[in-house]
Amino acid sequence: MCPTKQKMSNKTGQDEGEEQGFRRRLLSWFDENRRDLPWRYVDDPYAVWVSEIMLQQTRVTTVLDYYERWMKRFPTVEDLAEADLEEVLELWSGLGYYRRARHLHRAATTVVDEFDGELPQSVKGLKKLTGIGDYTAGAIASIAFGQVEPLVDGNVMRVIARYYAQDEDPKRGAGKRFVWDQAGKLVDPGRPGDFNQGLMELGSLVCTAKSPKCSECPLRRGCQGFACGDPTRFPPTATPTRQGPMRGRVCVIYRFSGGEAEFLLRRRPAEGLLAGLWEFPTVEVDGKSWPTLKDLRGWLSGEAETDQDRDLSKEFGEIEHVFSHRRLRVKVHQWDVSALHWPTLGKRWRWVSEAELSGVASSALMGKVKRLWTEQSEDRQQEIPVSQNG
DNA sequence: AATTCGGGGAA
DNA sequence: TTCCCAGAATT
Structure with a gap:
């Protein structure tokens, strides 16, 4: 437990002030520091979808080449739906977690056959497509469709766990609910997609797992993990089960x-x-x-x-x-x-x-x-x- | 709630 | 080497 950890205030007015400051500082930082990634500035829900599936458990730098090849070969959801699974897997070769490619292909046929070629815009609708879970549904809804929906990935877990000096494991149980709740309260109603991407970008570039660059962090002032003196204590590390x-x-x-x-x-x-x-x-x-x-x-x-x-x-x-x-x-x-x-x-x-x-x-x-x-x-x-x- | 999925790069 | 990454489906 962090000795200087502060109680969360339940006074509505104070919470809103805190949240608005969080949003403003994060968005301002994101506007200055966002990486120029190929799936940004693209007004195409399908492109966002493809990028988000490839980015599951996979680093941005690894995805770049695969994404470019993919979009060149399958520029639209119809192109993907018509393709043979064999060719889909061929383009995925080396990227790992091959189930993602199979699911993306199957979901593309669902979109074309049942949704008239249009992706659902709601989180609930998106999650009906195989391969789209909580994170990806929030990502597509907020980034591609401007819906005010939160998203939680590994980066967001870390940023929020540190900001609130949360002791619980954010991957499950109470810790998971806490992170999703906070993400939902914080997401900016005006720029949900940028806010969510900003949170992830901050986790990726500044609030890193091993050695966070707190001196560069726009959220340092309100960060309870920083106030504790050792933000890397959060989130707690779950011991991995190692195979022989x-x-x-x-x-x-x-x-x-x-x-x-x-x-x-x-x-x-x-x-x-x-x-x-x-x-x-x-x-x-x-x-x-x-x-x-x-x-x-x-x-x-x-x-x-x-x-x-x-x-x-x-x-x-x-x-x-x-x-x-x-x-x-x-x-x-x-x-x-x-x-x-x-x-x-x-x-x-x-x-x-x-x-x-x-x-x-x-x-x-x-x-x-x-x-x-x-x-x-x-x-x-x-x-x-x-x-x-x- | 716990596993499985078979990549890869930074530190 | 270790960690863990824009996670989801299955059991």
């Missing part, structure tokens, strides 16, 4: 066809992790011991006549890939099957040329495998006689 390490093997199976390399990709199941994405055949196990080569060739048994143990044992690299709460290290194998007769492929398998590889929906880990392959292709060409390429 994982080990895996990835196999780049390739052959030469017409002078160009082709790769064998496998499609992941429609449900579960990385649903529907393509990958170089992979095996993974929990823990720190490596899966065996036998594990790697398990899915190949009976598919091709070869001495798989020997052929698959060619390793050309190791990659570490870090997820939200997991750490996967994979050994990368290569296998040239140019000389082998390969059986007919089922629906889950596909040969892809090197040029086509970048146009396939896949995870960030597969991107790393691909880059590793490309980086080492010069070395490989020195080792492998040119005759193999013809």
Whole structure:
């Protein structure tokens, strides 16, 4: 508990004065310091929607490139609704949390088919679309439609928890209600979208998690966390549940066809992790011991006549890939099957040329495998006689 | 209320 | 390394 923490006044007149000062100082700061982001100054609810989905659990700097590519390919909600899921996932490849892309695509078809191509303007209406929750509904309603609605994201949680020296965890229970209540009381009736973006911008640029720049903060004077002397005490940090390490093997199976390399990709199941994405055949196990080569060739048994143990044992690299709460290290194998007769492929398998590889929906880990392959292709060409390429 | 989702960059 | 980011859906 903060020793200098002040009681909130219940006198209506005083609250309104406090809130108006908060709004004025925040908006004034935002007008001076707002970043020039591509989804700002755009009078297009669809563009706001796309940006907000991409920004879920993802930093602004990461989103920029994806957003530009997306809007170029799918400029309107109709373009998105008409697109194949495969292409949607392809544009999302590497951004993570792929469910967002699936939901956005499905919601786009809902908007076109049921709402005559227009996004709902109310929070209640917006939340009926899959992928739009409390935060995103508030964001679209206030930013795109000027509705006086609050929004709470990670930044807003932190700013408000500090400003009021709130001890409760803002992610749940009483702390969550408190933050949403305050956000609702504070939001500026005249410029709700700018106010909300200003709150997030302040959290992102000034009221940062580790070392807040209180000397630059427009809200310092009324901030009870600053008055406490240590604003980083708020909000309290919830201890994350950490998962154990994982080990895996990835196999780049390739052959030469017409002078160009082709790769064998496998499609992941429609449900579960990385649903529907393509990958170089992979095996993974929990823990720190490596899966065996036998594990790697398990899915190949009976598919091709070869001495798989020997052929698959060619390793050309190791990659570490870090997820939200997991750490996967994979050994990368290569296998040239140019000389082998390969059986007919089922629906889950596909040969892809090197040029086509970048146009396939896949995870960030597969991107790393691909880059590793490309980086080492010069070395490989020195080792492998040119005759193999013809 | 607690998990799951499989990216990534700053400190 | 750790933290946590313009979170939502599911259980």
